[in-house]
Amino acid sequence: MRRGDRLFEIIEILRRARSPISAETIGAELEVTKRTVYRDISALMAQRVPIRGEAGVGYVLEQGYHMPPLMLTSDEIEAAVLGAQWVQTRGEPDLVTAATSLIAKIAAVTPDTSQHFFVEPNTSVAPVAPSAEVFSASEIRCAIRERLKIALTYADGTGATTDRVIWPILVGYRDAGRIIAAWCELRQAFRYFRSDRIATAKVLTERIPRRMDILRREWRAAMDVERARFNTLSGKKESE
Secondary structure (H helix, E strand, C coil): CCHHHHHHHHHHHHHHCCCCECHHHHHHHHCCCHHHHHHHHHHHHHCCCCEEEECCCEEEECCCCCCCCCCCCHHHHHHHHHHHHHHHHHCCHHHHHHHHHHHHHHHHCCCHHHCHHHHCCCCCCCCCCCCCCCCCHHHHHHHHHHCEEEEEEEECCCCCEEEEEEEEEEEEECCCCEEEEEEECCCCEEEEEEHHHEEEEEEEEEECCCCHHHHHHHHHHHHHHHHHHHHHHHHHHHHC
16 A cells, blocks of 8 residues: 555544544554554654554544545556446436536546546446336435425336325335335325325425424334334244
8 A cells, every 4th residue: 555545544534533533443454563653643643644642652633634636546547437337327317417417527527547437437328218107306315405295106016006195204215216214194104105106296385393303213223123123023933
């Protein structure tokens, strides 16, 4: 690993640490000696990187420190490009535009030596045929941001329809279609709704009467209970 890359990695290790971290621990992660870590820490402190601590005690990075833009590793660039490619092939038009803009912005501040990641990417994503949807993911995302309820007519697996009012929590993207996680007023429980089964939908002006962070925390807890119940039932079937 080049010294410049190693200095960057040391900052990232300190950034994610929640308590003082020793030179030995840093060295083990980077596969270098403690003496090398001591020298690198001294070099960073000489460059006015706000690191506190000393040998034998541990080091911490003061909060609020930001790296100069944009120091991305090769893997981070490829991850960003791959993610944007996925959105470009599966997202709605506004997200496709946003993904294209994101890649252009990253490329604009990336050194010339890494431009090949954008000109001829090492990754690709196979395109998929868009599923038939009457309610766009853009509308769902907007409703979530504005904390608005959604009224919809929903078909189950047999084709039977019911009218629902839901409190959308998040929209999950799949290769084909979307899934909305939401509180359902009809069932008085958290439910998942497939976008390709929505017959009609309308974003209401009525706001969700709960804070979104609380609602999501309750949803995650409910899903944990469901997973535990499923695992218990699966275990019983295997033992029979």
